[in-house]
Ligand code: SF4
């Protein structure tokens with residue numbers, strides 16, 4: 001059996017997502033407007049958060065469910081993120097554990 005060394009992007013591409021139309025992440029734009037660090041834009045490995053026309057946009061479909069954003073937002077940002085586990089059956093299934 002050959003074990004090919006895969007890049008991070010290729011590994012992530014092997015995961016399976018069941019996308020929920022209802023987002024498991026909420027962003028409080030009022031808090032975000034006062035947030036100077038906007039740390040959510042830098043910590044998310046899946047680049048779920050983007051800044052568009054001075055507003056934080058959240059593409060929850062790409063979330064890897066690592067939990068980093070909420071911790072970072074609540075410690076170094078203004079606490080605008082409310083993160084819940086995706087509803088049952090939705091979210092990511094990891095191929096490599
Ligand atoms: S870090 Fe939190 S409060 Fe700051 S912009 Fe991002 S989501 Fe909003």
Ligand code: SF4
Pocket residue numbers: 043044045046047048062063064065066067068069070
């Ligand atoms: S839980 Fe992880 S992957 Fe999902 S939005 Fe937050 S930082 Fe990004």
